[in-house]
Amino acid sequence: MAGGIYDQVGSLELRQMDRGERVEKKVDIYESIDALRVQETEDTDTVHTLPAVRRRGRRCSRLTAVCLGLLCVLLLITILIYMYSERASFISYITNLPEEKDQLNISLHDLANERDQLNISLHDLANERDQLNTSLQNLANERDQLNISLQNLANERDQLNISLQNLANERDQLNISLQNLANERDQLNISLQNLANEKDQLNINLQNLANKRDQLNINLQNLANERDQLNINLQNLTEEKLTLQRKYDHLLQQIEKNICFHEWKEFGSSFYFFSTEQKTWSESRQHCRVTGADLVIINSRDEQVFLIDQNKSTRFWIGLTKIKSKGQNQWMWVDNQLLSDE
Template structure:
């Protein structure tokens, strides 16, 4: 009985030992599984974090490059701004200089216009006086020729009388013939004096004519030089008038004000020749003329108040 009991106890110890071993194995396996899960979870969290960190670093590097580029662009733009500021300052100075030159040219143009008008008036007066002197010279020349003819006729008549005198010497008294001869001599001397006076007057007229011709040539030269100077300023001469075409685009009222400030007005076309001249001067450029219906719509009038001719 004791042996059986002893055997029974051994068998109980073996079963408990197995159970302990099984529990230990399960616990070890559970630890291994838990460690595996922790490792897997660590790897799952670490790898995206590192990837995101790399992406953030890359973005930071890209932003740094962009920042450097923007700084370079900002520096370049600052330099360009300074250059533009310098250019603007220079242009402002040049604009003031050009305005000063324009005012000087305007003053010169005004003085030239006054001088031209004075020269034109002097030229017209001298032309009238020259024509009068030319007429007087022509009349004096005709009168001189008539006197020369009369003088020649008198010379012929004197010669005839001298011949007659010689023929009648034997028939008439010596005193009467001497008296006739003396009278003819006096008349001849008077005619000679008149002829000499006419020669002197002719020479004086010729001198006056030559002086007027020189003065006319000088006026013509001055007139030509004035016309050239006006052409340089943009003015064109036609039929005793000056025409100017502005390069600025303005309204009709602004253009008329622009002309009035310069002592002129918008063009009034009075003839076909003037119209043809205007077409050739304007060509393909659009320009205002002095025709308006500002007072009554549809009733066109020139700026001087006159009406254009009715062409039907």
């Protein structure tokens, strides 16, 4: 039993420990057994002489045997634990072997794929090499064709040089004719320049006449506008004359009818009546027109000052109203004249 245990210990120690440590542990165990045997021999020798010492020795031998048994049990337990841990490591190693095998198979498969890819690439390179050889042969044929064409072009060049010499002779003749034509052209240019100068002078005269015509048209338009304005002023003056004549006739009639003329106030050549009745602008104008007059039209600053001085404490209507003309609001007198800034 002990020999089998020690053999197992030795086999386990061979995998995990070096050979020196294993020998050292075996020596320690055998030394402990030899010491135990010597002690038992001494105890046996002393049995015949000393009974008391013999009983004491038996106790010691029993105690030693018990201790040795305990040590053996502990050693066995230690060996079992160590074997169990080694077994777990070995099982783990065995378990990992399929995974490593799978990894190796995968790597082998990848290498096989790479080998196939390399073979395909090699085949493609071989095809490209054949294509390049074919292209090279075609280029060689084209080179031969180009050499033939080059020889033909050289022959044509010689022919063209001969033709060029002939053309050079013709060119010299044409240059002489061209020189003569250039002299004639210069004469024509001089004549053309003279005609251009005359044309420019005529254009200037024509422009001056056009400017004078435009100026005359502008003057004519201004005169027409002035004429229209004078006609308008004449018409306004005629209407004012008729209005004044009507007022004058009406005043004469009022005088003849013995109206209270002392209520009218005179300023310049006009008479002004200030009513004390409260009326609207339309009612006031209607009342004035019934009496043969109209709302006052202020023609000067002096007339405006006169009217303000007459009625400083009260307000009165004047002959000015707001109308809408050309999309804008404007002021107009009752004689249809627009209010001006003058």
